[in-house]
Amino acid sequence: MNRIHHPDLVRQRQSPSGAEITASLLAVIVDCHDPLSQAEFWAQALAYRVSQRNRDEFQVSDPAGAGPSLYFMKVPEPKAGKNRLHLDIVTSGPMEAEVARLAEAGAELVEVRQDPAALDNPDTWTVMRDPEGNEFCVTSTATLTGWA
Numbered sequence: 001m002n003r004i005h006h007p008d009l010v011r012q013r014q015s016p017s018g019a020e021i022t023a024s025l026l027a028v029i030v031d032c033h034d035p036l037s038q039a040e041f042w043a044q045a046l047a048y049r050v051s052q053r054n055r056d057e058f059q060v061s062d063p064a065g066a067g068p069s070l071y072f073m074k075v076p077e078p079k080a081g082k083n084r085l086h087l088d089i090v091t092s093g094p095m096e097a098e099v100a101r102l103a104e105a106g107a108e109l110v111e112v113r114q115d116p117a118a119l120d121n122p123d124t125w126t127v128m129r130d131p132e133g134n135e136f137c138v139t140s141t142a143t144l145t146g147w148a
Contacts, residue, residue, distance in 0.1 A: 027059070027071040028087070032079075032132050035072035041131050042070050044105045045089065079133055087136045088125070095140035099126045102138065106131045121146025 013021045032038045039050045039058035048060045048070075056074035070087075091098040103109055108129040115122035124143040129135055 025068045027069040028085075029071045029073060030134065031075040031077075032072050032134075033074065034132070035074045038072045038130065038132055039070075041106050042072075045102055045107075046070075083135050086134070089136065089138045090141060090144060091138070092141050095124070095126060095138055095143060098138050098140070099128065102128060107136075108133075110135065 015021050030038060035056050035058050036050075036052075039060050042048065043050045043060045046060070046062075049063050051059050051061070053059050053071075058072045059069050060072070061069040089098070089102075099109060110127040110129060112124065112126050114124045123139060123145060125137045125139040127135060127137055
C-alpha cells in the first residue's frame with residue numbers, strides 16, 4: 001500500500017470560534033452499478049481526468065489538482081429514490097448550451113426550474129440525470145444570483 005503525502009490535501013484553518021480545523025473535503029463518493037461508465041461521463045462533463053484506484057473504483061479529478069474529487073464505487077444494490085445530495089454544475093456560457101452538451105454526453109433532461117421572483121436571490125436551473133439516474137443541476141452565471 002502506497003501512502004501519499006500531498007501538502008495541499010489538508011488545509012489547516014480556524015473555525016469561527018477559533019478552534020483549529022485540520023479536515024478538508026477529499027471527495028464526493030458515488031455508489032453506482034458501472035463506476036467506469038459513470039467516471040467517464042463525469043470526467044467529460046467537467047473536463048476532469050479518470051484514474052483507477054482499485055478494482056471497480058475510479059477517481060475523477062481536476063487535472064490542475066484544484067478542489068475535491070468525485071469517486072465512483074461499484075455497489076450491488078440499485079439506486080432507490082431521490083438523491084439526498086446532488087451536484088450543481090455552473091457554466092459561464094448559456095445554460096441551454098451546457099445542457100445540450102451534457103445530454104449529448106449521456107445525461108437526461110428532467111426539467112427547467114425557476115425560483116419565484118419574490119425571493120431575494122431567484123435562480124433558474126435545469127435538473128438532469130446522469131447515465132445511472134442520479135439527479136444533478138446545471139445553471140449559468142447569467143442566471144445565478146446571490147452567491148459569494
